[in-house]
Amino acid sequence: MEKVTYAIKCAKCVQGWMKERELQWLCERAQEMPTGAHWAELGSWKGRSLIATGICLPESSTLYAVEHCDGNAGKEQTTHFEARFCGWIRGHLTLASSLIAQENPTVDVEPILMKTSEAALHVPDRSLDCVFIDADHTYKGCKEDIQNWLPKLKHRGLLCGHDFGHAGVEKAVKEMLPGFGRGFGSIWYWENV
Numbered sequence: 009m010e011k012v013t014y015a016i017k018c019a020k021c022v023q024g025w026m027k028e029r030e031l032q033w034l035c036e037r038a039q040e041m042p043t044g045a046h047w048a049e050l051g052s053w054k055g056r057s058l059i060a061t062g063i064c065l066p067e068s069s070t071l072y073a074v075e076h077c078d079g080n081a082g083k084e085q086t087t088h089f090e091a092r093f094c095g096w097i098r099g100h101l102t103l104a105s106s107l108i109a110q111e112n113p114t115v116d117v118e119p120i121l122m123k124t125s126e127a128a129l130h131v132p133d134r135s136l137d138c139v140f141i142d143a144d145h146t147y148k149g150c151k152e153d154i155q156n157w158l159p160k161l162k163h164r165g166l167l168c169g170h171d172f173g174h175a176g177v178e179k180a181v182k183e184m185l186p187g188f189g190r191g192f193g194s195i196w197y198w199e200n201v
């Protein structure tokens with residue numbers, strides 16, 4: 009079975025909002041990456057798009073799965089619910105990572121459980137081949153993600169994201185990325201040339 013078709017089949021077993029054609033677009037972009045690529049996904053949730061991407065990335069690639077689970081920002085104690093939610097996120101990312109490891113064993117999946125703005129501080133500038141934004145869908149959140157992660161792209165790196173139909177996402181992309189393009193469905197993209 010062709011790798012893209014298989015990756016989509018695996019990804020569709022995970023609950024999520026990304027449609028088949030959008031998963032296909034991600035898989036095709038992942039396959040175009042160089043060996044040893046570095047890809048960051050902001051907003052991995054249960055891992056649907058993470059699985060599709062991870063299965064299709066070339067060998068020796070690194071896939072950062074950035075997901076916020078810190079419900080206690082600014083508090084001294086974590087509530088029982090917040091601790092369980094963070095465990096739930098970790099569990100989903102662990103399952104997604106193990107599936108990717110079975111299907112594409114040379115890809116290293118690195119979960120980063122923090123806000124996207126904090127995670128950006130841990131990633132060197134000009135180190136990523138692709139950043140996929142699917143985290144905060146508000147104008148402010150999407151704009152901040154673009155501002156914080158754009159410097160992380162290598163020359164000719166790909167900045168892309170999901171949910172272009174959300175008003176906040178559309179406004180941020182149109183304002184921040186002149187000349188952006190549209191992929192399948194609600195996918196948007198911009199190349200760092």
